[in-house]
Amino acid sequence: MxxxxxxxxxxxxxxxxxxxxxxxxxxxxxxxRYDRRWMLVDEKGNFLTQRQHARMALLQVSLLEEGLSVSHKKGEMEPLFIPFGIKDAAAPELQVTVWDDTLAAQEVGPEISAWFTEALGMPARLVRMLEQARRLxxxxxxxxxxxxxxxxxxxxxxxxxxxxxxxxxxxxxxxxxxxxxxxxxxxxxxxxxxxxxxxxxxxxxxxxxxxxxxxxxxxxxxxxxxxxxxxxxxxxxxxxxxxxxxxxxxxxxxxxxxxxxxxxxxxxxxxxx
Incomplete structure (x- = not known):
C-alpha cells in the first residue's frame, strides 16, 4: 500500500x-489558524459568496506578520492592509448570518469596508469573528x-x-x-x-x-x-x-x-x- x-x-x-x-x-x-475568521457581508449582515458574486475570486489574500494584505488579481486596486485586530475596539457588534446561523461579529473598520465596496461594486463590510462567538x-x-x-x-x-x-x-x-x-x-x-x-x-x-x-x-x-x-x-x-x-x-x-x-x-x- x-x-x-x-x-x-x-x-x-x-x-x-x-x-x-x-x-x-x-x-x-x-x-x-486564520482560516475564515473574516467575512464580507451585505447591508443586512448576510454573508457574500462567490456563488452569487464570482468577482470575489479576483481578490487575493496574503498573510503578513501583523495582518492580512488583499490585492486585486487584475491590478484594479491598490493593495489593502488589514490588521489582525479590530481597528476600533469600541466598534459595535453586528449580527451576521452564515446560512442558517446568526452570530455576533465586529466590523474591522469603515475605510476597509469602503475598499471592498469599491472593489466589488456593491455594498460590502468586512467583519471579524469574535473570540467568544460560538457557531456549532x-x-x-x-x-x-x-x-x-x-x-x-x-x-x-x-x-x-x-x-x-x-x-x-x-x-x-x-x-x-x-x-x-x-x-x-x-x-x-x-x-x-x-x-x-x-x-x-x-x-x-x-x-x-x-x-x-x-x-x-x-x-x-x-x-x-x-x-x-x-x-x-x-x-x-x-x-x-x-x-x-x-x-x-x-x-x-x-x-x-x-x-x-x-x-x-x-x-x-x-x-x-
Whole structure:
C-alpha cells in the first residue's frame, strides 16, 4: 500500500476570497489558524459568496506578520492592509448570518469596508469573528459540540490528489485544486480513498471524516479570472452524485485543538466507514 502524506495546506482567511498555500498551520478548535475568521457581508449582515458574486475570486489574500494584505488579481486596486485586530475596539457588534446561523461579529473598520465596496461594486463590510462567538457544527455530525469559523459548516476539508487526477482524466480541460477550496490535499492511495475514512491522523493530530462535501457552483469558477464554466460539476454529476448531491472531498472534525500540521506529514488511517 502506498504511504499517504500531506502534500498541500490551504487557508482562506476571508471567506470566499482567494486562498493561501502554507507549509504549516496550527490546528485550532474552529479550524486552521486564520482560516475564515473574516467575512464580507451585505447591508443586512448576510454573508457574500462567490456563488452569487464570482468577482470575489479576483481578490487575493496574503498573510503578513501583523495582518492580512488583499490585492486585486487584475491590478484594479491598490493593495489593502488589514490588521489582525479590530481597528476600533469600541466598534459595535453586528449580527451576521452564515446560512442558517446568526452570530455576533465586529466590523474591522469603515475605510476597509469602503475598499471592498469599491472593489466589488456593491455594498460590502468586512467583519471579524469574535473570540467568544460560538457557531456549532451540525449536531447530526458533531461528536463533542465542535465549533466552526465562518466556513460553510465544518472546520476542515480534505481531498486526495488521486481523486482530482481521476476527475481531470475525464475532462477536456483539467481544473486546479483551488476550485474546490480544500484545507488539506494528500498524496498516495486510490482515487476517492478519503470517502472510506473515519478516524485518521495527520502527523500526530487526530481527525475524523464525518460527512462528504456537497459541491456547488463555486467549483465552476476559475479562481484566476472569475470566469464560469459548466465543468467540473457536469462531469462529476455523471459519477459522483449521491441523493441528488454532487460529492467531492470530505468534511472533517478534529479531536485536538492544539498542535500543528505541516506539508510532508504522514497520514495514518485508524478506522474506516
Amino acid at each position: 502506498t504511504d499517504l502524506y500531506l502534500s498541500e495546506i490551504y487557508i482562506y482567511p476571508i471567506k470566499s476570497l482567494g486562498g493561501i498555500s502554507v507549509p504549516t498551520a496550527a490546528v485550532e478548535d474552529r479550524g486552521l 457544527v451540525d449536531t447530526e455530525y458533531a461528536r463533542n459540540g465542535e465549533v466552526v469559523s465562518f466556513s460553510d459548516g465544518y472546520p476542515f476539508i480534505i481531498i486526495g490528489q488521486a481523486s482530482l487526477d481521476d476527475l481531470n482524466s475525464r475532462l477536456d480541460q483539467p481544473v486546479p485544486i483551488n476550485q474546490f477550496r480544500p484545507n488539506f490535499v494528500f498524496r498516495g492511495g486510490a482515487a476517492f480513498e478519503e470517502d472510506t475514512w473515519s478516524d485518521f491522523l495527520i502527523g500526530e493530530i487526530p481527525f475524523q471524516a464525518v460527512k462528504p462535501v456537497a459541491r456547488c457552483v463555486v467549483t465552476t469558477i476559475n479562481q484566476e479570472t472569475a470566469g464560469k464554466s459548466a465543468e467540473p460539476l457536469r462531469t462529476l454529476a455523471t459519477y459522483r452524485q449521491v441523493r441528488h448531491k454532487i460529492i467531492f472531498g470530505q468534511n472533517l472534525l478534529s479531536g485536538s485543538a492544539a498542535g500543528s500540521v505541516k506539508v510532508g506529514d504522514k497520514l495514518e488511517v485508524l478506522s474506516r466507514k
